[in-house]
Amino acid sequence: MTQLPDPTMSLPAAPLADHLATGCAEGVQDTRGTDLMPPVMPMEMPEQDFTAPFQDRQAPQGAPRPQVALWRILAFSPAMLATAALTWVMQGWFAIGGFMGLELLLLALIAFNFFWICFSVSTVILGLYSLSQRDRSRPTGQVTPMQVALLVPVYNESPWYVLGNVRAMLEELSRVDGAHSYAMFILSDTRDEELAAQERLSVEALRADLPPGTALYYRRRARNTGRKVGNISNWLRHWGAGYEAMLVLDADSLMTGRAIARLTDALSRDPCAGLIQSFPQLIGAQSIFGRMQQFANGVYGLALAEGLARWTGHEGNYWGHNAILRTRAFAACAGLPKLRSRLSGREHLIMSHDFVEAGLLRRAGWRVRFLPRLGGSYEETPATLVDHILRDRRWCQGNLQHLNLLGARGFFAMSRFHLLHGAIGYLMAPIWFALLVIWALIGLGEDRSVIHYFSITNPSRPSWPDMSEPRHVLVILLIYAMLLAPKLLAVLALAMTGRRLDQYGGPARFALSTLCEILLAVLYAPILMVQQMIAVLRTTFGIQRGWSAQAREGGHYGLRHLLICHALETLSGFALSGGILAGFVSLWLLPIALSLVLAVPLSALSGWRAGTSRRGWMATPVVYAEPQITRAADRYRRSFKRYLDMQRQHPAE
Incomplete structure (x- = not known):
C-alpha cells in the first residue's frame, strides 16, 4: 500500500532563526494558514543568471543518446527540403523581369509558413513510426522510495472544484501499491477573501473526512509576489527540503494514482532526470468548442506527442503542470530572475515560466524527458471561443x-528551439494575415486586380502572377492538404494504440465526428488567426497585462460583448467578401471570408452544449467510457458545492 504521511506528523525542522538567516523567499510572515502546514523545512533557491553558463555539480553525467540525432534529421530535413522545393517553384513565377522587394517578402512569408506546416507533418509521421514499434521492454533500474509533494497552486478558483479534484486523487493514491510517500499541498494565491475563506473551510472539512494517515496541507500567501512562479518558489524555500520530488498540478488537473506512481517510478529509476512531463488528455468538455479540442487531442494528439518525444530526447519541454520534478535540482537550477525589457528598461516577471525552467534544468546538466504514453493524466480546456482567446492572450x-x-548563455540548442517555437506559434498569425492581404490584393491577375500594375515603361512595380492559373491553384491545394495532413495521418494512430472505433461510437459516428472537427477547425482557424494577431499587437504595445483566473465552466457572453470582441474579423470578412463579389479577389478566399463574416455567430455557437455521451458531437473514449477518477471528481465537486452553499446559508455564529 502506498504510504501517506500523517498530516500531524512532525518533520525535522531547522531553527526559525537559521531559516530566516538563509534569506529564503519572503519569510514565514508572508503566509497565512500555516497551522495547516508541516513544520518549515527550508532550502535555498538562488536566482539564475542568463548571462553566464551554469552547471549543477549534483547532476549525474548520464550516457548520451546518439540515436536522437537521427530522429532530429528525420524531423527537420523533410520540412526543409519540401520548403526549398516549394520556394524554388514559386520563385519561377516572379523571375520574369527580375525580383522586386515585395516579391521577395512574399516568398519569404510563404516559405516561413510552409516550413512549420511541413514540420508538423514530419513530426506526426515520426510519431506514427514510433507507435508502430511496440515497446515490449520493461522499465529498468531500481526504484528507491521517494517523498513526493503534490502541489496545486490556485488563484481565485472555485474551492469546490479544486477540492473535488484533490479528493479524487487522494482516493486514487490510497489504492495504489508502491514504496513512495505522497503529500498534497493546496498553495493558495487567492485574493478574494470570500473565496479564501471557502478554501480553508473546504480543506478543514476534507482533512476531517479523510482516512488517518492521509497528508493534506493548505497555505495561503498574504501577497502573491511573483504569481505562480513565486507561489512554487515560496513553497520550495520554506518546505521543499522535506521532499525529494514535487508533482506540479493545475487547478483543473487530474491524475490517476497509477499515473502518479509511474511518473514517480520513472524519476526514481533515472537519477539523471530533473523533470519528466506527462501528456495530459483533455476531459470534461461539454461545449461544442471544448468537444472539438477534446476530440482533436484524443485522436490526433498522441501521434504528434510521440513524434515530439522522439526528436526532443533528453532536451524535452515543460508545460507547467502534470509533470514531476526533482526538488533539489529544480531549486538549485531554475530560480527565475525578473526579465528586463529592452524597450522600457523595466523589469518584468517571466510569465510563461515553464519553457524557461525546462531550459535551465537542461543547461545545468539534468535531463528533461517526455512520456507521452503514460496515460491517466488529464486536464480541461476552455469551454468557449472567447475563453480560449482570453487564455491565448496571456500565453502570447x-x-x-x-x-x-x-x-541566454549555456542553453542547449533544442531548448532555444522550444523558446523560439513557442513565440513563432503566435507570430505566425500576423504572417498569415499579411499573406491573406497580399493574396487578396493580387486578385485574379493584372487586368482585374485591385492593384493597378505599371507597364514595362514603368518597371518599378512588380508584375504579379495570375493566382487563378491551374498550376498556382495546385500549389494552393498543396498548402491546404499539408494543413490537413497531420489530422488525417494521426487517425492511423488509433489502430497502433489498440483503440477501436466502437470506443468512438462506431465507424459511422467516428467518421462524422472527424468531419465535424475538421469543418469546425477550418471555420475557426481564420478567426483565431485574427485574434492571435491582436494578441501579438496587444503584447507589443504593452496593452496586455495581468494574468486573470480562467473561467473553468466558460463565461456567458452577450451579443454586445461578442460584437466588440470580433469586430475586426467581421469587418475584414465583409471587405474580403466585397472584393470577391466585385471580382477583384480570388474565389479561393471565399471559405476564409465566410468564416470571418460569421465570427459572431460562430463564437456564440462555440458555447452550445455538445449533447449527451451517446448522442453528443465529437465524443471520445473519455466520454463514452468516462474514467473512474473523473466520475469521482465530479461527485466530490457536487458534494463540496452543496456543503459550501449550506455554510453560506447557515454560517456558524
Missing part, C-alpha cells in the same frame, strides 16, 4: 517574452 504575452532569452 509569455511566449513572446522568450525571444529575449534566445541568447
